[in-house]
Amino acid sequence: MSDKVPYKIYLEESEMPKAWYNMRADMKNKPAPLLNPGTGAPMKAEELEGVFCKELVAQELNNDDPWIEIPDEIRSFYRMYRPSPLVRAYCLEEKLGTPAKIYYKFEGNNTSGSHKLNSAIAQAYYAKKQGLKGVTTETGAGQWGTALSMACAYFGLDCKVYMVKVSYEQKPFRREVMRTYGASVTPSPSETTEIGKKILSEHPGTTGSLGCAISEAVEVAVGTEGYRYVLGSVLNQVLLHQSVIGLETKAALDKYGIKADMIIGCAGGGSNLGGLIAPFMGEKLRGEADYEIIAVEPASCPSFTRGTYAYDFCDTGKVCPLAKMYTLGCDFIPAPNHAGGLRYHGMSSTLSQLYADGYMKAVSVPQTSVFEAAEFFARTEGILPAPESSHAIRVAIDEAKKCKETGEEKNIVFGLTGTGYFDMVAYEKYHDGKMDDYIPTDEELKESLAKLPRI
Amino acid sequence: MSDKVPYKIYLEESEMPKAWYNMRADMKNKPAPLLNPGTGAPMKAEELEGVFCKELVAQELNNDDPWIEIPDEIRSFYRMYRPSPLVRAYCLEEKLGTPAKIYYKFEGNNTSGSHKLNSAIAQAYYAKKQGLKGVTTETGAGQWGTALSMACAYFGLDCKVYMVKVSYEQKPFRREVMRTYGASVTPSPSETTEIGKKILSEHPGTTGSLGCAISEAVEVAVGTEGYRYVLGSVLNQVLLHQSVIGLETKAALDKYGIKADMIIGCAGGGSNLGGLIAPFMGEKLRGEADYEIIAVEPASCPSFTRGTYAYDFCDTGKVCPLAKMYTLGCDFIPAPNHAGGLRYHGMSSTLSQLYADGYMKAVSVPQTSVFEAAEFFARTEGILPAPESSHAIRVAIDEAKKCKETGEEKNIVFGLTGTGYFDMVAYEKYHDGKMDDYIPTDEELKESLAKLPRI
Numbered sequence: 001m002s003d004k005v006p007y008k009i010y011l012e013e014s015e016m017p018k019a020w021y022n023m024r025a026d027m028k029n030k031p032a033p034l035l036n037p038g039t040g041a042p043m044k045a046e047e048l049e050g051v052f053c054k055e056l057v058a059q060e061l062n063n064d065d066p067w068i069e070i071p072d073e074i075r076s077f078y079r080m081y082r083p084s085p086l087v088r089a090y091c092l093e094e095k096l097g098t099p100a101k102i103y104y105k106f107e108g109n110n111t112s113g114s115h116k117l118n119s120a121i122a123q124a125y126y127a128k129k130q131g132l133k134g135v136t137t138e139t140g141a142g143q144w145g146t147a148l149s150m151a152c153a154y155f156g157l158d159c160k161v162y163m164v165k166v167s168y169e170q171k172p173f174r175r176e177v178m179r180t181y182g183a184s185v186t187p188s189p190s191e192t193t194e195i196g197k198k199i200l201s202e203h204p205g206t207t208g209s210l211g212c213a214i215s216e217a218v219e220v221a222v223g224t225e226g227y228r229y230v231l232g233s234v235l236n237q238v239l240l241h242q243s244v245i246g247l248e249t250k251a252a253l254d255k256y257g258i259k260a261d262m263i264i265g266c267a268g269g270g271s272n273l274g275g276l277i278a279p280f281m282g283e284k285l286r287g288e289a290d291y292e293i294i295a296v297e298p299a300s301c302p303s304f305t306r307g308t309y310a311y312d313f314c315d316t317g318k319v320c321p322l323a324k325m326y327t328l329g330c331d332f333i334p335a336p337n338h339a340g341g342l343r344y345h346g347m348s349s350t351l352s353q354l355y356a357d358g359y360m361k362a363v364s365v366p367q368t369s370v371f372e373a374a375e376f377f378a379r380t381e382g383i384l385p386a387p388e389s390s391h392a393i394r395v396a397i398d399e400a401k402k403c404k405e406t407g408e409e410k411n412i413v414f415g416l417t418g419t420g421y422f423d424m425v426a427y428e429k430y431h432d433g434k435m436d437d438y439i440p441t442d443e444e445l446k447e448s449l450a451k452l453p454r455i
Numbered sequence: 456m457s458d459k460v461p462y463k464i465y466l467e468e469s470e471m472p473k474a475w476y477n478m479r480a481d482m483k484n485k486p487a488p489l490l491n492p493g494t495g496a497p498m499k500a501e502e503l504e505g506v507f508c509k510e511l512v513a514q515e516l517n518n519d520d521p522w523i524e525i526p527d528e529i530r531s532f533y534r535m536y537r538p539s540p541l542v543r544a545y546c547l548e549e550k551l552g553t554p555a556k557i558y559y560k561f562e563g564n565n566t567s568g569s570h571k572l573n574s575a576i577a578q579a580y581y582a583k584k585q586g587l588k589g590v591t592t593e594t595g596a597g598q599w600g601t602a603l604s605m606a607c608a609y610f611g612l613d614c615k616v617y618m619v620k621v622s623y624e625q626k627p628f629r630r631e632v633m634r635t636y637g638a639s640v641t642p643s644p645s646e647t648t649e650i651g652k653k654i655l656s657e658h659p660g661t662t663g664s665l666g667c668a669i670s671e672a673v674e675v676a677v678g679t680e681g682y683r684y685v686l687g688s689v690l691n692q693v694l695l696h697q698s699v700i701g702l703e704t705k706a707a708l709d710k711y712g713i714k715a716d717m718i719i720g721c722a723g724g725g726s727n728l729g730g731l732i733a734p735f736m737g738e739k740l741r742g743e744a745d746y747e748i749i750a751v752e753p754a755s756c757p758s759f760t761r762g763t764y765a766y767d768f769c770d771t772g773k774v775c776p777l778a779k780m781y782t783l784g785c786d787f788i789p790a791p792n793h794a795g796g797l798r799y800h801g802m803s804s805t806l807s808q809l810y811a812d813g814y815m816k817a818v819s820v821p822q823t824s825v826f827e828a829a830e831f832f833a834r835t836e837g838i839l840p841a842p843e844s845s846h847a848i849r850v851a852i853d854e855a856k857k858c859k860e861t862g863e864e865k866n867i868v869f870g871l872t873g874t875g876y877f878d879m880v881a882y883e884k885y886h887d888g889k890m891d892d893y894i895p896t897d898e899e900l901k902e903s904l905a906k907l908p909r910i
Binding site: 006007008013076079080091109111113150153154172173176177179180181182374375378379380382383384419421422424425427428431 | 461462463468531534535546564565566568605608609627628631632634635636637829830833834835837838839874876877879880882883886
C-alpha cells in the first residue's frame with residue numbers, strides 16, 4: 001500500500017455537489033417522452049401531477065437544464081452520510097494479481113444501507129414542501145422501501161410501501177426495519193387494491209413483481225387525498241438525484257489525477273448506473289473524453305441484453321404511462337429463484353436511449369457467479385455486498401483478470417450500491433449449494449414481448 | 456442547525472490515535488490479578504500463553520505503561536473504517552426539547568456493524584504474527600463473531616466460533632455472515648466438546664450463555680495444535696484496544712472546545728464502555744478533570760447493580776482463570792426472553808475496580824424501555840441501533856429529559872456501539888407487543904451467588 005492514493009478517498013464536505021447533473025441536457029437524442037396510454041400523446045405536466053409531486057414532475061420533464069440546484073434541506077441531510085468514500089481496492093487487486101487499478105464508490109455506509117437514500121430524501125422533501133400527508137411506493141429487494149421509510153420519518157410523512165411478495169417472504173426483517181421507521185408494509189399483489197385483486201385472480205400464487213407493486217402503489221396514491229406516488233428507480237428524476245454518486249466519484253478521481261478507463265454498474269431500473277456514470281457520460285456526450293461504460297444485469301432479467309427497445313407499460317397493471325425503453329414486456333416476472341433486486345421488466349428511458357445510441361455496453365451474468373464474486377469480495381475487501389451490487393463486482397473482477405492477461409493497467413471504477421445484511425437467505429442458499437441459474441427461454445421472452453402495446 | 460458544531464465531527468486520518476491508552480497505568484488500585492483456579496496463585500504469563508497469544512498476554516498483564524503503540528498493520532486496517540464520526544444529535548435534542556447537547560460516537564459504520572472490529576483486528580494480527588493457524592472464540596449476540604470472522608479472513612486465519620444457542624437460533628443470518636467470511640459456527644452448548652456435553656447433560660434444553668460458549672472455545676483452542684483462544688470483551692487487552700473509541704471521541708470534542716459533562720455507555724463485559732471512557736477516566740484518575748460516567752446494563756443481567764464484587768470463574772465450565780469482578784455467579788444465565796447481547800455474568804475487572812472505588816455509576820434498565828428508546832432514536836436520528844447500544848440511548852434520553860426540567864445545558868456523550876440490522880426478530884417482538892421484562896428475583900441471584908468459589 002505504498003501507492004499515493006489512500007485506501008479511501010474522502011471529499012471534504014465543502015467539495016460535495018451543490019447541484020445535480022442532468023445528462024439529458026447533453027443528449028442529442030433525448031429520451032422518448034412518456035405517453036398517455038389512452039391517447040398515445042406525450043404526458044403533460046398536469047396529467048403527471050395527479051400521480052407525482054409537482055416539482056418532481058418538473059424535474060422529470062426537464063431535458064434542457066444541465067444543472068439543478070440541490071435544496072439546502074436536502075444537502076443538509078446528505079451531509080449526514082455523504083460524501084461517501086471512493087475506495088481503492090488494494091486488497092482485491094493484490095488477491096487477483098492484476099495490474100489493473102480498481103476503485104469502487106461505496107454507497108452502503110448510510111443507515112438504509114444503499115444508494116437509494118439519495119433519491120428517497122429528495123422525493124420526501126418535495127412531498128413535504130408540497131404540503132402532502134404521505135406517499136406510496138413499491139419496493140422489490142427492500143432497499144428503496146427502507147430508504148423511503150427513513151426519509152419519511154425524517155420529514156414526518158406517512159409512508160405506505162407495497163413490497164414484492166417474494167421479497168416480503170424472503171426478507172421479513174426488511175419489513176421490520178420499515179415498521180421501525182413507522183411505514184406500513186403490504187405484500188404485493190394484495191387484496192387492498194383493485195389491481196392487486198385482479199392480478200391475484202389471474203395469477204393465483206404469483207410471487208409478485210415490481211410492476212405489480214407499482215400498479216398497487218399508484219392506485220392508492222391516486223385514490224387517497226394528500227398522497228402522491230414516488231418511485232425509486234427508472235424515472236429521469238431518480239437518475240438526476242443519483243448523479244451525486246457520479247459527481248463525487250469524478251471529483252475524487254480528479255483530486256488524484258486519475259482518469260477512469262472503464263465504469264461498471266449494476267442495472268435493474270437504472271438509477272444507480274445512471275447516477276454513477278452521469279458526469280462521465282456528460283463528457284462523452286460532449287466529446288470531451290471517452291470511457292467504456294458497462295451495465296451489468298442478471299441473466300434472469302436481461303432487459304438490455306435480450307429485451308426490445310419499444311414503448312411499454314411501466315407497470316404490470318397497465319395503469320401507468322407508457323415509456324420507451326428496453327423491456328422484456330410488462331408481464332415478465334423473473335423466476336422465483338432470482339435473489340435480490342434488479343427484477344424490473346424495463347430500463348430507464350434515458351439509459352435505453354444512450355444504449356441504443358451506442359454510448360454504453362451491457363452484459364448479463366448468472367446469479368451463482370454473482371454470489372461467488374460477492375463472497376470473494378467480502379473475504380478480500382471486508383464489505384459484505386448486496387446481491388445487486390455484486391453484479392458489478394463480478395464484471396469488475398472479470399475485467400481485472402483480462403488485464404492480468406494483457407498486462408493493461410486499466411483504471412476500473414465500479415459502483416458498490418449497498419450492503420447485503422438483509423440478503424442472508426440468498427447467501428445461505430449459495431453456501432448450501434441450493435442456488436441455481438434459471439434463465440428465461442427465448443420462447444418465454446417471445447411470449448411476453450408479444451404483448452407489447454401497439455403504438 | 457445554526458450551531459457551529461457540524462452534524463458529524465470527523466477527525467483527519469492523521470489525527471487518529473497512534474497508541475492505545477492503558478487506564479490501568481493511572482489506577483492507584485490496580486485491577487486484581489487473574490488467579491489460577493487450582494492453586495489460587497496469580498496466573499503467570501507462561502500459564503496464560505497456552506490459551507492466549509503471547510503479545511496479548513503481555514498486554515493483559517501490563518499495568519504500568521500508559522501508552523502502547525498500535526502496530527502499522529493494525530492502523531492500516533483501522534483506516535478502512537476509522538476515524539468513526541462523533542455525531543451531534545441535533546434532531547434528537549430538538550425532538551426532546553432539551554437544552555442538553557447530545558453527542559454520540561458511532562461505531563456501527565464498519566462492515567461488521569459494531570465496535571467489536573477494533574479489538575478483533577488487533578487480536579487476529581497478533582495471532583498471525585505468532586504464526587498461528589487459527590483462533591477459537593465465543594459469540595453472544597453475534598457482533599464479536601462477525602468482527603472476528605472478518606478480521607481472520609483479512610489475515611487468512613481459520614476461525615472457529617461457538618455461538619450462544621439462543622442467539623444462534625434468533626439470528627440465523629449472523630451465522631451466514633460468519634460463513635461468508637469463512638468461519639465455522641457451532642451453537643453452544645454443543646456435543647463437540649467435553650464441557651459442552653457435560654453442560655447439556657446437566658441442563659438439557661438450555662439456551663446457552665456466554666460462559667458456556669467460552670468454556671467450549673477454550674477447550675478447543677487448548678486441545679488443537681496451532682490454535683489460541685481470543686475473547687471479545689471483559690479482558691484488559693480488549694479494553695486497551697477499544698480505547699481508540701474514547702481517544703477519538705475526546706480528540707473530536709477537544710477540536711471544538713467541548714467539555715463532556717456526562718459519558719454514558721452500555722455494559723455487558725465492559726469492552727465498549729471501557730474503551731469509550733478510557734481517556735476521560737484517565738483525567739479523572741490523575742485528578743485533571745471530572746466527568747460523570749454511567750454504565751448501563753440490562754435489568755435482566757445486572758452484574759454491576761445487583762452482583763457481588765468477588766473472585767469468580769470467567770466461564771460456566773470453570774476451566775478458565777478466576778477474575779475478581781462484579782458477578783452474578785458463573786452459573787447465572789439470563790432469561791431466554793432477553794434480547795441481544797450484554798448477557799455475560801460478570802464485568803471487566805478493570806471496570807469493576809473503578810466502580811468499587813467510586814469512579815463511575817451504574818444503572819440497569821428493562822428491555823421494553825430500551826426498545827422504545829431504540830425506535831424513537833431510529834425515527835429521529837435515522838440510525839437503526841443495536842439493542843445493546845440502545846441501553847445507552849435510553850439513559851441518554853432520560854438524562855436529557857432531566858436537563859429539560861432543570862434547564863441545565865449539559866454535554867451528554869454516549870456510545871452508539873453498533874447497528875441493529877441483525878436484531879429484527881427482537882424489534883418484531885417489540886412491535887407486536889410480545890416483549891416482556893423478566894428480571895431475576897433476589898432468590899435466583901442468591902442461589903447463583905452462593906456457588907461463588909471460595910478464595
